[in-house]
Amino acid sequence: MTAALLGFGAVFLLALLRVPLAFAMGFVGFVALGLxxxxxxxxxxxxxxxxxxxxxxxxxxxxxFILMGNFVAKAGLAHELFRAAYAFIGHVRGGLAHATVxxxxxxxxxxxxxxxxxxxxxxxAYPSMKKxxxxxxxxxxxxxxxxxxxxxxxPSTIMVIYGIVTETNIGKLFAAGVIPGLxxxxxxxxxxxxxxxxxxxxxxxxxxSTWPQRWAALRGIWGxxxxxxxVLGGIYGGVFTATEGAGIGAAGAFFFAxxxxxxxxxxxxxxxxxxxxxxxxxxxxxxxxxxxxxFINFTSMPGDLRDWITHMGLSPVMVVGAMMLIYxxxxxxxxxxxxxxxxxxxxxxxxxALGFDPVWFGVLIVFVVQIGLxxxxxxxxxxxxxxxxxxxxxxxxxxxxxxxxxxxxxAMLLVLEWPQLALWLPGFMK
Numbered sequence: 001m002t003a004a005l006l007g008f009g010a011v012f013l014l015a016l017l018r019v020p021l022a023f024a025m026g027f028v029g030f031v032a033l034g035l036x037x038x039x040x041x042x043x044x045x046x047x048x049x050x051x052x053x054x055x056x057x058x059x060x061x062x063x064x065f066i067l068m069g070n071f072v073a074k075a076g077l078a079h080e081l082f083r084a085a086y087a088f089i090g091h092v093r094g095g096l097a098h099a100t101v102x103x104x105x106x107x108x109x110x111x112x113x114x115x116x117x118x119x120x121x122x123x124x125a126y127p128s129m130k131k132x133x134x135x136x137x138x139x140x141x142x143x144x145x146x147x148x149x150x151x152x153x154x155p156s157t158i159m160v161i162y163g164i165v166t167e168t169n170i171g172k173l174f175a176a177g178v179i180p181g182l183x184x185x186x187x188x189x190x191x192x193x194x195x196x197x198x199x200x201x202x203x204x205x206x207x208x209s210t211w212p213q214r215w216a217a218l219r220g221i222w223g224x225x226x227x228x229x230x231v232l233g234g235i236y237g238g239v240f241t242a243t244e245g246a247g248i249g250a251a252g253a254f255f256f257a258x259x260x261x262x263x264x265x266x267x268x269x270x271x272x273x274x275x276x277x278x279x280x281x282x283x284x285x286x287x288x289x290x291x292x293x294x295f296i297n298f299t300s301m302p303g304d305l306r307d308w309i310t311h312m313g314l315s316p317v318m319v320v321g322a323m324m325l326i327y328x329x330x331x332x333x334x335x336x337x338x339x340x341x342x343x344x345x346x347x348x349x350x351x352x353a354l355g356f357d358p359v360w361f362g363v364l365i366v367f368v369v370q371i372g373l374x375x376x377x378x379x380x381x382x383x384x385x386x387x388x389x390x391x392x393x394x395x396x397x398x399x400x401x402x403x404x405x406x407x408x409x410x411a412m413l414l415v416l417e418w419p420q421l422a423l424w425l426p427g428f429m430k
Contacts, residue, residue: 004299004346007032011292011342021338026288029295036298049290053283057243058164063279064246065155069111070271071253072227074262078120080220081106086128087209087217094196094203096132097142098189100125104146105185106221108153109228110253112160113278114373118147118381122388135202136392138195141400144381145188148370148408153181154232155246158337158366161286165293165341166348168358170242171235172426176359177366180415180422184370187407195403223256236429282337289341296345316354320361321416323347324368328409331372331379339372340365360415363422367412374401374408 007028014024034042053059072078085099085106092098100121107117121143129139151158154174163170196203209217231249234240240248257263263271314322330339351361373381376398386394415421 003032003036004296007292007295007299008342021342022285022288024288025292025338025342029288029292033291033295033298036295045294046291049294050287053287053290056164058170059283059286061160061170061243061246062157062282063275064243064250065112065157065160066278067271067275068155068227068231068246068250068253069113069116070275071250071257071263072107072110072224073116073120074267074271075223075253075257075260076262077110077221077224078103078107078124080217081224082121082124082128084214084217084221086206087214090206091208093200093205094138094192095206096125096129096134097138097192097196097203100129100142101146101149101185101188101192104143104149105153105181106224108150108181109155109232110224110249111150112155112157114148114150114370115380115384117150118144119384119388121147122385126389129203132206133201133204135199135400136396137400138192138202139400140385140389140392140397141402141404142188142192144374144379144385144397144401145191145404145408146185147381147384148373149181149185149188152177152184152363152366152370154178155242155249156366157282158340158369159362160242161282161337162340162344162362162365165286165290165344166358166362168362169426171238172359172429173362174232174242175236175425175429176363176422178425180363180367180411183414183421184408184411187411188404191403191407227252227256236425238429285338285341289338289344292342293345316356317416319354320351320356320364323351324364324412324416327365327368328371328375331368331375337369340369357419357423359426360419360422363415364412367408367415371405371408371412375405376401 010028011021011024014028015021030042030046033045082099082103085102086096089095089098103125104117104121107120111117125143126139154177156174156177159173159177160170162168163173192203227249230252231245234248235242235245254263327339327343348358348361352358373379376382379401382394382397382401385392385397
């Protein structure tokens, strides 16, 4: 236990010294394991981790889903999703904000990245809300929060990484995210309604669209529907694996963008380079986390914590609730993916020992990542918007996101209390 605590302390110290967390985890894990096991076995173990991660067939799902999302973004489907949502609900108070949430949900179903969803919707939705007179705090708050739907509604990069690290079925994780994702979208829209009820000028109503205009807008999103039905339907139905589904989705998105003339050679090169850069970042974090995980598993910390919790006499749900509180607090000061990978070696054995379904715990993990992405002062989505929207201050972005943080916490508590919200759909899978 002492060695593990010193390891965590060293990682946090290096993070405070502005060493990237991936390098901090990898360095501490390698050195600590070397001191305990010897340098020869540790070097061999590190090399094996790098090899296994780089050549793991299941991990190919990560770059493929990233590539799919980037192709979809270049094809302009985000604009069509926003236009379709606005055609139906743009005439109500806060309608553009509601449409933004729905468009984020739709884009998340073909993207898998929170940051990409928030960045894309800032270009698509913010100009329209600004033109109609929306307040900056509502506009940026709903875009930042809606962007988090990109990692709850499948396909989700976070779910893929969690599934690989914990050896949990990725298809079942995707299915488990559907109902919580839709429920979260409803919670965010409730937050918009609350804000516009308290401050009607924050989100004035737009013009009502005619039914012909609405049907025309729906026809524009057929590409999204086809990709979602083919990729996710095939995975859920057992027609192909998550990795095969990612390949089909990436190929379909490529041909769809190509048919629209959205992929000239220069743009195609940009998409490939950006996808490779994002993949390299994720793999670096994953390799470092696995090296640190090997060190933690070599210590007695997971077993000691499990015994300590057992002797405390807390109910299993209270134990998981305490974990979620720790995650939410850590999410305000740490990058979310690194935070999860850093703590999974400690928390996951406890969760499985208590008899909980790892699929359900995976959905809770995604919730805490969502909350961390929009929690000041280091929420990644907030700084993405601050970088893309030059005329909006960080203070306004922070102001607008707090209610949506509470909405996400409320949705997480419901899934914590009623696990079937996450486990009902996976129960139908083969």
